[in-house]
Amino acid sequence: MEVLEIILVVFLVFSALMTVRFDEELISIIFLSIFSLILTALYLLHKAADVALAEAVIGAGLNTAIFMSAISQIRHGDSD
Amino acid sequence: MFNNLIFIILFMLGFYALVMKTNLIKNVIGLNLMEAAVFFWVISFSDIGGEVSIHKLGEEVTKFNDPVPQALTLTGIVIGASTAALLLTLIMELNKFSGTIDRDQLEELND
Amino acid sequence: MEIPTETQPEVEILNKLMKKTLISGVLIGVAFALYHNFALMPEYQGLNEGLSNYILKSGLNDTGSLNLITAVLYDYRAFDSLGESTVIFGAVSGIVLILSRKMLPVSSKGLSFIVKRTLGIMTPFIALFGFYVITHGHLTPGGGFQGGVILAAISIIFSIVYGSAFDYRRYSPQTKTALETGGALTFLGLGLAGILMEGAFLHNLGFLTAETGTLISAGSIPYINIGVGFKVGAGLAIIFYSMIQKTFEEDF
Numbered sequence: 173m174e175v176l177e178i179i180l181v182v183f184l185v186f187s188a189l190m191t192v193r194f195d196e197e198l199i200s201i202i203f204l205s206i207f208s209l210i211l212t213a214l215y216l217l218h219k220a221a222d223v224a225l226a227e228a229v230i231g232a233g234l235n236t237a238i239f240m241s242a243i244s245q246i247r248h249g250d251s252d
Numbered sequence: 253m254f255n256n257l258i259f260i261i262l263f264m265l266g267f268y269a270l271v272m273k274t275n276l277i278k279n280v281i282g283l284n285l286m287e288a289a290v291f292f293w294v295i296s297f298s299d300i301g302g303e304v305s306i307h308k309l310g311e312e313v314t315k316f317n318d319p320v321p322q323a324l325t326l327t328g329i330v331i332g333a334s335t336a337a338l339l340l341t342l343i344m345e346l347n348k349f350s351g352t353i354d355r356d357q358l359e360e361l362n363d
Numbered sequence: 364m365e366i367p368t369e370t371q372p373e374v375e376i377l378n379k380l381m382k383k384t385l386i387s388g389v390l391i392g393v394a395f396a397l398y399h400n401f402a403l404m405p406e407y408q409g410l411n412e413g414l415s416n417y418i419l420k421s422g423l424n425d426t427g428s429l430n431l432i433t434a435v436l437y438d439y440r441a442f443d444s445l446g447e448s449t450v451i452f453g454a455v456s457g458i459v460l461i462l463s464r465k466m467l468p469v470s471s472k473g474l475s476f477i478v479k480r481t482l483g484i485m486t487p488f489i490a491l492f493g494f495y496v497i498t499h500g501h502l503t504p505g506g507g508f509q510g511g512v513i514l515a516a517i518s519i520i521f522s523i524v525y526g527s528a529f530d531y532r533r534y535s536p537q538t539k540t541a542l543e544t545g546g547a548l549t550f551l552g553l554g555l556a557g558i559l560m561e562g563a564f565l566h567n568l569g570f571l572t573a574e575t576g577t578l579i580s581a582g583s584i585p586y587i588n589i590g591v592g593f594k595v596g597a598g599l600a601i602i603f604y605s606m607i608q609k610t611f612e613e614d615f
Contacts, residue, residue, distance in 0.1 A: 192269045197277050218299045221504035222432045223325050229512045230333050241607045242340040246347045256401045305431040309576045318415050319431040327447050334454035341458045
């Protein structure tokens with residue numbers, strides 16, 4: 173499955189690039205969640221079933237919820 | 253060779269977000285990216301083309317994947333999530349006290 | 364006496380350019396060091412000899428569990444899982460210490476009616492799936508940590524969809540703390556029982572074992588899984604509940 177792995181890795185690098193680029197935090201967190209999802213598929217492609225289950229539950233579920241509940245309570249300063 | 257290059261790209265992206273950006277939440281996201289790059293490299297390096305590491309009853313499978321790096325990666329994922337939660341709590345309290353989440357403005361507050 | 368803050372614009376641009384060059388130099392240096400590291404690494408020897416070869420050959424006979432990763436995590440390296448549970452416990456204690464200033468449960472309205480009815484039907488099945496993943500840790504992929512996080516997701520669903528007052532009434536923080544402490548004491552109790560019966564801390568106890576492939580096999584691994592699952596699930600639910608407690612102060 174060489175072609176599938178190359179396609180998934182290209183999407184992985186693209187979503188990591190989009191995570192770092194933007195200034196607003198909400199967009200970065202959504203791209204982090206997409207990054208976790210593609211990483212789950214890549215773990216399954218390398219025949220690691222336990223790690224894929226853990227990354228799916230923790231990365232796409234709990235991490236996103238905690239980040240979202242943290243940025244809904246901050247107030248920005250005067251600039252930027 | 254391919255996996256080494258991808259690891260270097262992802263690790264340097266996370267490192268850039270940790271060092272160059274002044275938003276504190278971007279730093280936490282960069283830390284998460286660095287950890288995810290390391291886990292991806294460990295799993296893809298120890299893949300020798302075998303099956304999932306679970307015995308089946310009554311069948312003899314000859315080639316399994318290595319189970320030790322997978323156990324270490326499992327531990328690392330959970331610890332990464334706990335560390336991010338604690339860091340975000342500290343950032344929330346700091347923002348309530350000073351009203352900003354920018355690293356440079358917090359340094360000016362010290363004077 | 365104040366230092367005059369107006370510098371010439373050319374000096375400022377030069378300063379910024381020098382700083383950017385310095386930082387890009389550091390980044391390129393680190394990338395080059397990482398690349399050089401891979402050139403120096405020895406060849407991958409495969410699984411012909413060493414620790415992994417021993418685990419693959421005699422993992423089933425030693426522990427009796429079909430899942431080799433669970434055998435590594437809860438029998439051969441059970442001390443590391445104890446350390447990981449301690450890290451989660453430390454994070455939960457730190458978060459509750461910082462954030463627990465408001466003691467009254469405040470609430471929001473929750474989401475719309477369709478979401479409430481749909482999740483009211485789905486929640487028992489999510490709980491059943493979570494318990495399945497925890498208890499069948501030695502037969503299928505899964506184990507204590509994954510199933511515990513699935514159980515914590517139920518508490519998160521209650522807080523978001525029904526409002527945090529519902530979550531406070533259904534599972535108060537005292538119940539969650541009792542579950543977390545119970546899980547930790549189960550893990551430690553099985554470890555100390557290993558000293559009394561077999562002679563080593565966290566040794567696999569050989570009693571209560573039926574044939575391999577059934578639910579009650581593999582010694583004390585299912586019970587350690589249950590303890591770790593409750594501990595991790597309750598800890599992460601406490602983290603989420605403490606973090607959103609202050610959101611709805613202005614809403615109320």
